[in-house]
Amino acid sequence: MQRAKQQLTVLQALMAADGPLSARELWSRLSGTGVGIATVYRALQRGVEEGTLESVEVLGGGVRYEPKDREHHHHFLCSICNHAFDLFGCVEGLESLVPNGFRMTGHEVVLLGTCDACGNAA
Amino acid sequence: MQRAKQQLTVLQALMAADGPLSARELWSRLSGTGVGIATVYRALQRGVEEGTLESVEVLGGGVRYEPKDREHHHHFLCSICNHAFDLFGCVEGLESLVPNGFRMTGHEVVLLGTCDACGNAA
DNA sequence: CAAGAACTGATAATCGAGTATCATTTCTCC
DNA sequence: GGAGAAATGATACTCGATTATCAGTTCTTG
Secondary structure, three states: OOOOOOHHHHHHHHHHOOOEOOHHHHHHHOOOOOHHHHHHHHHHHHHHOOOEEEEEOOOOOOEEEEEEEEEOEEEEEEEEOOOEOOOOOOOOOHHHHHHOOEEEEEEEEEEEEEEEEHHHHH | OOOOHHHHHHHHHHHOOOOOEHHHHHOOOOOOOOOOOOHHHHHHHHHHHHHOOEEEEOOOOEEEEEEEOOOOEEEEEEEEOOEEEEOOOOOOOOHHHHOOOOEEEEEEEEEEOOOHHHHHHH
Protein backbone atom coordinates (compact mmCIF):
# COMPACT_ATOMS: atom_id res chain seq x y z
CA MET A 1 0.00 0.00 0.00
CA GLN A 2 1.12 3.54 -0.44
CA ARG A 3 2.01 5.50 2.58
CA ALA A 4 2.63 9.14 3.40
CA LYS A 5 -0.84 9.87 2.18
CA GLN A 6 -2.60 8.08 4.93
CA GLN A 7 -3.66 11.19 6.74
CA LEU A 8 -5.46 12.29 3.65
CA THR A 9 -7.21 8.94 3.53
CA VAL A 10 -8.29 9.46 7.11
CA LEU A 11 -9.66 12.93 6.51
CA GLN A 12 -11.52 11.88 3.39
CA ALA A 13 -13.21 9.09 5.28
CA LEU A 14 -14.32 11.58 7.89
CA MET A 15 -15.60 14.06 5.31
CA ALA A 16 -17.62 11.33 3.67
CA ALA A 17 -19.32 10.27 6.89
CA ASP A 18 -22.91 11.22 7.65
CA GLY A 19 -22.06 12.25 11.15
CA PRO A 20 -19.19 12.77 13.57
CA LEU A 21 -16.91 9.81 14.15
CA SER A 22 -14.70 8.82 17.03
CA ALA A 23 -11.10 7.88 16.39
CA ARG A 24 -12.00 4.21 16.74
CA GLU A 25 -15.01 4.43 14.48
CA LEU A 26 -12.96 6.15 11.87
CA TRP A 27 -10.21 3.59 12.19
CA SER A 28 -12.61 0.70 11.78
CA ARG A 29 -13.84 2.26 8.56
CA LEU A 30 -10.29 2.17 7.29
CA SER A 31 -9.64 -1.49 7.93
CA GLY A 32 -8.05 -2.87 4.83
CA THR A 33 -6.15 0.28 4.08
CA GLY A 34 -3.42 -0.57 6.55
CA VAL A 35 -3.74 2.74 8.32
CA GLY A 36 -2.66 2.50 11.93
CA ILE A 37 -4.64 3.86 14.83
CA ALA A 38 -1.80 6.24 15.63
CA THR A 39 -2.11 7.84 12.21
CA VAL A 40 -5.82 8.32 12.75
CA TYR A 41 -5.15 10.17 15.98
CA ARG A 42 -2.42 12.20 14.30
CA ALA A 43 -4.67 13.19 11.43
CA LEU A 44 -7.46 14.20 13.79
CA GLN A 45 -5.16 16.17 16.02
CA ARG A 46 -3.65 17.99 13.10
CA GLY A 47 -7.04 18.69 11.62
CA VAL A 48 -8.15 20.33 14.83
CA GLU A 49 -4.94 22.35 15.07
CA GLU A 50 -5.32 23.56 11.53
CA GLY A 51 -8.95 24.44 12.10
CA THR A 52 -10.50 22.12 9.54
CA LEU A 53 -11.86 19.72 12.11
CA GLU A 54 -13.76 20.12 15.29
CA SER A 55 -14.15 17.75 18.19
CA VAL A 56 -17.68 17.28 19.43
CA GLU A 57 -19.09 15.34 22.28
CA VAL A 58 -22.27 13.48 21.68
CA LEU A 59 -23.36 10.96 24.28
CA GLY A 60 -22.11 7.54 25.08
CA GLY A 61 -19.25 7.64 22.67
CA GLY A 62 -16.69 10.01 24.00
CA VAL A 63 -15.14 12.55 21.65
CA ARG A 64 -15.98 12.49 17.96
CA TYR A 65 -14.72 14.62 15.12
CA GLU A 66 -16.39 16.36 12.24
CA PRO A 67 -15.50 18.95 9.59
CA LYS A 68 -15.66 22.43 11.02
CA ASP A 69 -17.26 24.03 7.99
CA ARG A 70 -20.65 22.46 8.56
CA GLU A 71 -23.64 24.61 9.43
CA HIS A 72 -24.93 24.70 12.96
CA HIS A 73 -26.54 21.35 13.54
CA HIS A 74 -27.19 18.65 16.08
CA HIS A 75 -27.05 14.89 16.20
CA PHE A 76 -29.18 11.81 16.39
CA LEU A 77 -27.69 8.92 18.33
CA CYS A 78 -28.92 5.45 17.42
CA SER A 79 -29.16 3.33 20.53
CA ILE A 80 -28.57 0.17 18.52
CA CYS A 81 -25.64 0.88 16.25
CA ASN A 82 -24.44 3.72 18.45
CA HIS A 83 -23.75 5.84 15.41
CA ALA A 84 -24.24 9.61 15.52
CA PHE A 85 -26.03 11.14 12.53
CA ASP A 86 -26.03 14.76 11.54
CA LEU A 87 -29.36 16.54 11.78
CA PHE A 88 -30.43 19.77 10.16
CA GLY A 89 -32.22 22.61 11.85
CA CYS A 90 -32.44 23.67 15.43
CA VAL A 91 -34.95 24.12 18.21
CA GLU A 92 -36.93 26.95 19.79
CA GLY A 93 -37.26 28.11 23.33
CA LEU A 94 -33.76 27.60 24.64
CA GLU A 95 -33.49 31.06 26.14
CA SER A 96 -36.43 30.51 28.42
CA LEU A 97 -34.62 27.68 30.14
CA VAL A 98 -31.67 29.77 31.27
CA PRO A 99 -31.83 30.64 34.98
CA ASN A 100 -31.41 34.20 36.18
CA GLY A 101 -27.82 35.26 36.32
CA PHE A 102 -26.63 32.54 33.99
CA ARG A 103 -25.20 33.39 30.61
CA MET A 104 -25.71 30.95 27.78
CA THR A 105 -23.02 30.84 25.12
CA GLY A 106 -23.99 27.64 23.34
CA HIS A 107 -26.11 24.56 23.41
CA GLU A 108 -26.18 20.94 22.40
CA VAL A 109 -29.16 18.84 21.42
CA VAL A 110 -29.01 15.10 20.99
CA LEU A 111 -31.95 13.04 19.86
CA LEU A 112 -32.01 9.42 20.91
CA GLY A 113 -33.72 6.50 19.25
CA THR A 114 -33.20 4.12 16.37
CA CYS A 115 -31.96 4.97 12.93
CA ASP A 116 -33.60 3.92 9.70
CA ALA A 117 -31.41 0.88 9.13
CA CYS A 118 -31.56 -0.44 12.69
CA GLY A 119 -35.28 0.24 13.00
CA ASN A 120 -36.01 -1.80 9.92
CA ALA A 121 -33.67 -4.61 10.85
CA ALA A 122 -35.38 -5.10 14.21
CA MET B 1 -17.30 8.81 63.06
CA GLN B 2 -20.18 6.45 62.73
CA ARG B 3 -20.10 3.98 59.92
CA ALA B 4 -22.54 1.62 58.27
CA LYS B 5 -24.63 4.61 57.44
CA GLN B 6 -22.23 6.05 54.97
CA GLN B 7 -24.26 5.07 51.96
CA LEU B 8 -27.11 7.09 53.33
CA THR B 9 -24.81 10.04 53.76
CA VAL B 10 -23.79 9.69 50.14
CA LEU B 11 -27.34 9.55 48.88
CA GLN B 12 -28.44 12.51 50.97
CA ALA B 13 -25.63 14.61 49.55
CA LEU B 14 -26.74 13.70 46.06
CA MET B 15 -30.39 14.49 46.80
CA ALA B 16 -29.39 17.88 48.14
CA ALA B 17 -27.41 18.83 45.05
CA ASP B 18 -28.74 21.30 42.48
CA GLY B 19 -27.75 19.06 39.62
CA PRO B 20 -26.30 15.67 38.76
CA LEU B 21 -22.95 14.82 40.29
CA SER B 22 -20.16 12.52 39.26
CA ALA B 23 -18.72 10.07 41.73
CA ARG B 24 -15.73 12.34 42.26
CA GLU B 25 -17.80 15.48 42.68
CA LEU B 26 -19.96 13.71 45.19
CA TRP B 27 -16.95 12.39 47.03
CA SER B 28 -15.36 15.81 47.24
CA ARG B 29 -18.52 17.13 48.84
CA LEU B 30 -18.13 14.51 51.52
CA SER B 31 -14.60 15.35 52.50
CA GLY B 32 -14.51 15.51 56.25
CA THR B 33 -17.01 12.75 56.69
CA GLY B 34 -14.39 10.06 56.16
CA VAL B 35 -16.42 8.37 53.46
CA GLY B 36 -14.21 6.48 51.05
CA ILE B 37 -14.45 6.73 47.29
CA ALA B 38 -15.34 3.06 47.11
CA THR B 39 -18.39 3.62 49.28
CA VAL B 40 -19.50 6.42 46.99
CA TYR B 41 -19.32 4.11 44.00
CA ARG B 42 -21.13 1.40 45.94
CA ALA B 43 -23.91 3.73 46.97
CA LEU B 44 -24.35 4.98 43.41
CA GLN B 45 -24.33 1.52 41.96
CA ARG B 46 -26.86 0.30 44.45
CA GLY B 47 -29.05 3.32 43.91
CA VAL B 48 -29.17 2.62 40.21
CA GLU B 49 -29.92 -1.07 40.79
CA GLU B 50 -32.72 -0.21 43.17
CA GLY B 51 -34.13 2.33 40.78
CA THR B 52 -33.81 5.39 42.97
CA LEU B 53 -30.93 6.85 41.01
CA GLU B 54 -30.25 7.37 37.37
CA SER B 55 -26.98 7.85 35.57
CA VAL B 56 -26.92 10.71 33.10
CA GLU B 57 -24.31 11.91 30.71
CA VAL B 58 -23.89 15.60 30.38
CA LEU B 59 -20.83 16.82 28.52
CA GLY B 60 -17.23 16.93 29.50
CA GLY B 61 -17.71 15.24 32.79
CA GLY B 62 -18.37 11.61 32.15
CA VAL B 63 -21.21 9.92 33.98
CA ARG B 64 -23.14 11.76 36.65
CA TYR B 65 -25.95 10.62 38.88
CA GLU B 66 -29.22 12.13 39.96
CA PRO B 67 -32.42 11.04 41.72
CA LYS B 68 -34.72 9.29 39.34
CA ASP B 69 -37.91 10.85 40.62
CA ARG B 70 -37.21 14.27 39.18
CA GLU B 71 -39.40 15.67 36.47
CA HIS B 72 -38.23 15.69 32.90
CA HIS B 73 -35.51 18.31 32.74
CA HIS B 74 -32.22 19.24 31.17
CA HIS B 75 -28.93 20.68 32.31
CA PHE B 76 -26.78 23.76 32.15
CA LEU B 77 -23.06 23.13 32.13
CA CYS B 78 -20.86 25.93 33.41
CA SER B 79 -17.69 26.11 31.40
CA ILE B 80 -15.79 27.56 34.32
CA CYS B 81 -16.68 25.47 37.33
CA ASN B 82 -17.75 22.55 35.17
CA HIS B 83 -20.77 21.97 37.34
CA ALA B 84 -24.04 20.76 35.83
CA PHE B 85 -27.18 22.54 37.01
CA ASP B 86 -30.72 21.27 36.71
CA LEU B 87 -32.99 23.28 34.43
CA PHE B 88 -36.75 23.32 34.29
CA GLY B 89 -38.84 23.16 31.18
CA CYS B 90 -38.16 21.80 27.76
CA VAL B 91 -37.92 22.91 24.14
CA GLU B 92 -40.12 22.94 21.06
CA GLY B 93 -39.59 21.60 17.61
CA LEU B 94 -37.69 18.43 18.26
CA GLU B 95 -39.87 16.25 16.07
CA SER B 96 -39.13 18.28 12.99
CA LEU B 97 -35.47 17.40 13.26
CA VAL B 98 -35.98 13.66 13.04
CA PRO B 99 -35.05 12.26 9.62
CA ASN B 100 -37.42 10.02 7.72
CA GLY B 101 -37.34 6.45 8.93
CA PHE B 102 -35.77 7.35 12.24
CA ARG B 103 -37.68 6.82 15.46
CA MET B 104 -37.02 9.17 18.34
CA THR B 105 -37.44 7.78 21.82
CA GLY B 106 -35.78 10.50 23.83
CA HIS B 107 -33.65 13.59 23.75
CA GLU B 108 -31.04 15.49 25.66
CA VAL B 109 -30.46 19.21 25.77
CA VAL B 110 -27.43 20.79 27.36
CA LEU B 111 -26.96 24.52 27.61
CA LEU B 112 -23.42 25.80 27.84
CA GLY B 113 -22.16 28.99 29.37
CA THR B 114 -21.33 30.46 32.74
CA CYS B 115 -23.33 30.10 35.91
CA ASP B 116 -24.36 32.93 38.18
CA ALA B 117 -21.46 32.55 40.61
CA CYS B 118 -18.75 32.15 37.99
CA GLY B 119 -20.14 34.93 35.82
CA ASN B 120 -20.02 37.37 38.70
CA ALA B 121 -16.60 36.28 39.88
CA ALA B 122 -15.06 36.94 36.47
C1' DC C 1 -22.76 -10.36 75.21
C1' DA C 2 -22.16 -13.69 70.96
C1' DA C 3 -22.08 -14.93 66.07
C1' DG C 4 -22.57 -14.10 61.59
C1' DA C 5 -23.89 -10.88 58.05
C1' DA C 6 -23.37 -6.44 56.07
C1' DC C 7 -20.61 -2.36 55.65
C1' DT C 8 -16.45 0.35 55.29
C1' DG C 9 -11.93 2.58 53.80
C1' DA C 10 -7.62 1.89 51.78
C1' DT C 11 -5.54 0.42 48.04
C1' DA C 12 -4.33 -2.85 44.38
C1' DA C 13 -5.93 -4.28 39.97
C1' DT C 14 -8.24 -3.54 35.69
C1' DC C 15 -9.74 -1.27 31.66
C1' DG C 16 -9.94 1.89 27.74
C1' DA C 17 -8.62 6.14 25.54
C1' DG C 18 -5.08 8.60 24.06
C1' DT C 19 0.08 9.62 23.60
C1' DA C 20 5.05 8.75 23.01
C1' DT C 21 8.62 6.15 20.97
C1' DC C 22 11.21 4.01 17.46
C1' DA C 23 12.74 1.59 13.44
C1' DT C 24 11.19 1.89 8.60
C1' DT C 25 9.41 3.82 4.65
C1' DT C 26 8.28 7.54 1.64
C1' DC C 27 8.65 12.17 0.07
C1' DT C 28 10.93 16.40 -1.52
C1' DC C 29 14.32 18.88 -3.53
C1' DC C 30 18.27 19.02 -5.58
C1' DG D 1 20.10 8.82 -7.58
C1' DG D 2 21.05 10.81 -2.88
C1' DA D 3 20.36 13.18 1.63
C1' DG D 4 17.59 14.73 4.95
C1' DA D 5 12.85 15.69 6.44
C1' DA D 6 8.32 14.00 7.17
C1' DA D 7 5.11 10.27 7.66
C1' DT D 8 3.89 5.63 9.13
C1' DG D 9 2.53 1.34 11.88
C1' DA D 10 3.34 -1.31 15.77
C1' DT D 11 3.41 -1.13 20.30
C1' DA D 12 4.86 0.39 24.90
C1' DC D 13 3.40 3.67 27.98
C1' DT D 14 0.54 6.97 30.64
C1' DC D 15 -3.44 8.54 32.86
C1' DG D 16 -7.87 8.62 34.95
C1' DA D 17 -12.13 6.17 36.01
C1' DT D 18 -14.03 2.23 37.91
C1' DT D 19 -13.92 -2.29 40.16
C1' DA D 20 -12.08 -5.99 43.12
C1' DT D 21 -9.99 -7.35 47.29
C1' DC D 22 -9.28 -7.65 52.07
C1' DA D 23 -8.81 -6.85 56.87
C1' DG D 24 -11.13 -4.46 60.29
C1' DT D 25 -15.71 -2.40 62.00
C1' DT D 26 -20.52 -2.16 62.87
C1' DC D 27 -25.09 -3.98 62.82
C1' DT D 28 -28.72 -7.30 63.81
C1' DT D 29 -30.90 -10.73 66.15
C1' DG D 30 -31.27 -13.40 69.84
